[in-house]
Amino acid sequence: MSPATEYLRVTGLHAFYGESHILHGMDFRVNRGECVTLLGRNGAGRTTTLKAILGLTGKRTGSIMLNGREVVAWPPHRIAHLGVGYCPEERGIYASLSAEENLMLPPQVSSEGLALGEIYAMFPNLRDRRKSQGSRLSGGEQQMLALARILRTGARLLLLDEISEGLAPVIVQKLGEVIRQLKDKGFTIVLVEQNFRFAAPLADRMYIVEHGAVVAEIERSELEQKRELLQEFLGV
Amino acid sequence: MSEVFGVPVQALLGQLMLGLVNGSFYAMLSLGLAVIFGMLNIINFAHGAFYMMGAFIAWMGLEYLGIGYWWSLFLAPVGVGLLGIAIERSMLQWLYKLDHLYGLLLTFGLALVLEGLFRDLYGVSGQPYTIPDELTGAFNLGFMFLPKYRAWIIVSSLTVCFFTWFMIEKTRLGAYLRAATENPRLTQAFGINVPLMVMLTYGFGVALAGFAGVLAAPALQVSPLMGSHLIIVVFAVVVIGGMGSILGSILTGLGLGVIEGLTKVFYPEASATVVFFIMVLVLLLRPAGLFGREK
Ligand SMILES: Nc1ncnc2c1ncn2[C@@H]1O[C@H](COP(=O)(O)OP(=O)(O)OP(=O)(O)O)[C@@H](O)[C@H]1O
Ligand SMILES: [Mg+2]
Numbered sequence: 001m002s003p004a005t006e007y008l009r010v011t012g013l014h015a016f017y018g019e020s021h022i023l024h025g026m027d028f029r030v031n032r033g034e035c036v037t038l039l040g041r042n043g044a045g046r047t048t049t050l051k052a053i054l055g056l057t058g059k060r061t062g063s064i065m066l067n068g069r070e071v072v073a074w075p076p077h078r079i080a081h082l083g084v085g086y087c088p089e090e091r092g093i094y095a096s097l098s099a100e101e102n103l104m105l106p107p108q109v110s111s112e113g114l115a116l117g118e119i120y121a122m123f124p125n126l127r128d129r130r131k132s133q134g135s136r137l138s139g140g141e142q143q144m145l146a147l148a149r150i151l152r153t154g155a156r157l158l159l160l161d162e163i164s165e166g167l168a169p170v171i172v173q174k175l176g177e178v179i180r181q182l183k184d185k186g187f188t189i190v191l192v193e194q195n196f197r198f199a200a201p202l203a204d205r206m207y208i209v210e211h212g213a214v215v216a217e218i219e220r221s222e223l224e225q226k227r228e229l230l231q232e233f234l235g236v
Numbered sequence: 237m238s239e240v241f242g243v244p245v246q247a248l249l250g251q252l253m254l255g256l257v258n259g260s261f262y263a264m265l266s267l268g269l270a271v272i273f274g275m276l277n278i279i280n281f282a283h284g285a286f287y288m289m290g291a292f293i294a295w296m297g298l299e300y301l302g303i304g305y306w307w308s309l310f311l312a313p314v315g316v317g318l319l320g321i322a323i324e325r326s327m328l329q330w331l332y333k334l335d336h337l338y339g340l341l342l343t344f345g346l347a348l349v350l351e352g353l354f355r356d357l358y359g360v361s362g363q364p365y366t367i368p369d370e371l372t373g374a375f376n377l378g379f380m381f382l383p384k385y386r387a388w389i390i391v392s393s394l395t396v397c398f399f400t401w402f403m404i405e406k407t408r409l410g411a412y413l414r415a416a417t418e419n420p421r422l423t424q425a426f427g428i429n430v431p432l433m434v435m436l437t438y439g440f441g442v443a444l445a446g447f448a449g450v451l452a453a454p455a456l457q458v459s460p461l462m463g464s465h466l467i468i469v470v471f472a473v474v475v476i477g478g479m480g481s482i483l484g485s486i487l488t489g490l491g492l493g494v495i496e497g498l499t500k501v502f503y504p505e506a507s508a509t510v511v512f513f514i515m516v517l518v519l520l521l522r523p524a525g526l527f528g529r530e531k
Contacts, residue, residue, distance in 0.1 A: 055425075056425055076421070076424040076425045080427030086425050086426070092419060094415050094418050096415075096417070096418050097411060097414060105426065106427065106428075107428060109427055153427075
């Protein structure tokens, strides 16, 4: 793939938390407008991969090309300005801020963000709850808010960690629709998922992560022929 | 002459006023400590030394350079803030990941060094600083005389406290600050330069102490020990109010100043200890402080 269509390329990425060596040479790429999922068992290192891209782990080595730039040595606050939005596994809603303050918090990184009206149209609940304290929102509302607040900023690459986890089926379905709309709007998405049924219909490509490295790459068109691989690594 | 519980009203109002003056200092200093603790996770024992330096910079400015009170009120906090920033960059920034104890020890050491320096230069006896012409004299309120300088201390420190509260609770910059206090890593991942905010927060927090020092200069003697006398009470105020809350530290500071003043009227023997007595009570009944949240 040429660099012009490539948004993110991770090569030989190692990452540490203090002394623990967690990522052992991750390799994957994400093209503009693609939705890519990282699948894997608990503790495989998918969250750590997203954090390493954002500069939130300890020491990192290897290469992270983001929007044509090598960012492996950059501090976190500069990386966001290359157009990266992050929705953390624990959702990261600030309890000391209102819902609306949470929504408005992340600084603008480009002019291509969704307007507030568009966001509220996508998540009508958030409009009703905008004056509530962050800690008062339900799990589903917190997840919507965590997603909504990175759509406003103009980030074009979204790193989404287990957004379907622990939510009621109707909300999971709603999130699926939202991801589809975002793909139509041209967002590039990295979806870290446990939930194969949620991820499979959305993903253009899947990477299976095991012990801090990619062990298999499955194109959308190869899903049928690589069934056993999925069986072996994920039990689906 | 009317009396309340056998105390002349004039004396009561006089002490109430003095209590508010002291409370204003407590409020400004504990506010700075609370902001610094929230953002840096450091108990800033050097706060009293920065307050003392604010007063000394004003005094030295007048003595050596002829810089008057009003300019000092602006320049001394800026100077103290810049010194704070230099200390944050060169020393404190290495301690954030460690236990509170390290920050406390380092800042305690800094306080001793700074105080020792000024003691060496100027001795322990205080230097007088005259009240600026505009603020000499008193207002006749009919029922009492209110010295203008005391009124000025109360009004200006409350204004500064309100301004700080407003910035933190009501503005976008304040939302960044609250977010960075709650979850610095995530806030940085959103593209906010948290290390820069931490540095500026320390500078601002100690600049507040410097401002309080300039305000205090004409009211007290400018002495190397003025900070360490005050800071002990201020730490008690912080314990009573609870570390986390901005509004809490302002209200607790003022409230305790007033309580101290009233104790002077009704039971003078206890006036020096009443704050510590309240601190013990609060620690027993509400260990996180009146406005603090249990962790
Ligand atoms: N802060 C940390 N310090 C030390 N080790 C950590 C830390 N966070 C995670 N780990 C370890 O790193 C490994 C990978 O964790 P990671 O969170 O990336 O997994 P994951 O693939 O996201 O799985 P899941 O989210 O299902 O737990 C695990 O063994 C975990 O115990
Ligand atoms: Mg995870």
